Amino acid sequence: MTFEESRPVIAGAEERSEFRAGFVAIAGKPNVGKSTLMNALIGAKVSAVSRRPQTTREQIKGILTRDDGQIVFVDMPGLIQPRDRFNECLMEQAVEALRDVDLLYHLVEADDPAPLSPEVAEALARVKCPRFLIVNKVDRLDKHAPQETPALSQIAAHYDETFWISALTGQGLPQLLERTMARLPVHPPYYEGDELTDRDARFLAAEIVREKLFELTGQEVPYSIATECEEFKERPEQKHYIRVRIYVERESQKKLVIGAEGRVLKKAGELARKDIEALLGHPVYLELWVKVLKNWRKNEADLRRLGYKISHPRR
Ligand SMILES: Nc1nc2c(ncn2[C@@H]2O[C@H](COP(=O)(O)OP(=O)(O)OP(=O)(O)O)[C@@H](O)[C@H]2O)c(=O)[nH]1
Ligand SMILES: [Mg+2]
Structure with a gap:
């Protein structure tokens, strides 16, 4: 295409x-x-x-x-x-x-x-x-x-x-x-006037969590993090329910993402929730889970699963 x-x-x-x-x-x-x-x-x-x-x-x-x-x-x-x-x-x-x-x-x-x-x-x-x-x-x-x-x-x-x-x-x-x-050429609009991005709220929520962890973790850890929104329940009468899964490549990185007494993850959650709420204009209950997906950056099936487009198999 x-x-x-x-x-x-x-x-x-x-x-x-x-x-x-x-x-x-x-x-x-x-x-x-x-x-x-x-x-x-x-x-x-x-x-x-x-x-x-x-x-x-x-x-x-x-x-x-x-x-x-x-x-x-x-x-x-x-x-x-x-x-x-x-x-x-x-x-x-x-x-x-x-x-x-x-x-x-x-x-x-x-x-x-x-x-x-x-x-x-x-x-x-x-x-x-x-x-x-x-x-x-x-x-x-x-x-x-x-x-x-x-x-x-x-x-x-x-x-x-x-x-x-x-x-x-x-x-x-x-x-x-x-x-x-x-x-720019004279041309009708490509998107409706109220659209801000081509990505949906699930993608944006996962990205916001990743952004916070990029700032809060050090050394190689940020580059081993991927995030995926597993559940996104819109609830007009209550807080929206959003669950984001955080993937890391190794057990040692999981510990760093969670932090002593869960402090890093808690901070990431607080900051991300505020940004997501501002974006959606609605209160949010944000749940974060960390999982080890061993060496996901090297595994084509994992990359595909996480939404990274692979155009051709490894030569
Ligand atoms: N002082 C200053 N800092 C800036 C400016 N624009 C961006 N930054 C900072 O530069 C850093 C990188 O900004 P990003 O927007 O993430 O840069 P990027 O080009 O998208 O980076 P990648 O996605 O990693 O390629 C952040 O800390 C920003 O706050 C600017 O005009 N002045
Ligand atoms: Mg950028």
Whole structure:
């Protein structure tokens, strides 16, 4: 199935003259702020953010609908050289997402001396649409120092437009949105006006739990965590009931996720519940269970089960 065929169509969405709509991929190295930027642009937290690289594992769309148009942002895992089957599978999906988008954001950190890694360069070479170079985290720069580094000046010529922004403070985002809208084709909306993401509440709940554990656990543990929403009962008269299963690769990691006297898991649960409630606008009873799924990152059947798409068997 091509990307064009996979784009959704809203029945009865007539072509309003001058209404623009299109897909904008947000690509770059891990940890440059792609998910933070998407959340800031759509004004809602749909994508997991953490201070650790490789937080985003699956493509997730964030939708902004205005009177004059609709922008469908595609947030992706950071582009890296995959060293194992799991990351290979994430990269395949990321590169796939770059096909047939209407606009590409290449997000870099303002103070990165090497903003164009070989992996990013390779992925960008496949892209035929207009591209914006977006220099993020300008809030970290010394206000008096010259902003543009030699590394940035060298690559800026290869982009249609360059923006200096802070996804954290919102600096530069209104201009970025205006220029983005202007680049999109006249087209009816792809999604209903009240939709914020292509993912359902079950996926978002599992991601929120994973995000909290990414922040609360250390060393290799975050990368061995996967989460799955096992039950999601909507109860209009009471709290919704949500059960999320947390998978780790080893028994020792299970202990770290639970923490002394259950403190880590309790904290993750409290923080996640608040975020889920804010997202759903309804009180939630959140139950978390931890299970060892031995070496799940290396097992294709486990990866598939956990929703990570495997496109072809191991060579
Ligand atoms: N100071 C500063 N920090 C930022 C900014 N944007 C993002 N961050 C921080 O950078 C870290 C990474 O942000 P993410 O949005 O998770 O980055 P990402 O590019 O999606 O990362 P991956 O999904 O791992 O590829 C988090 O700690 C963010 O709070 C910014 O404009 N300024
Ligand atoms: Mg991310």
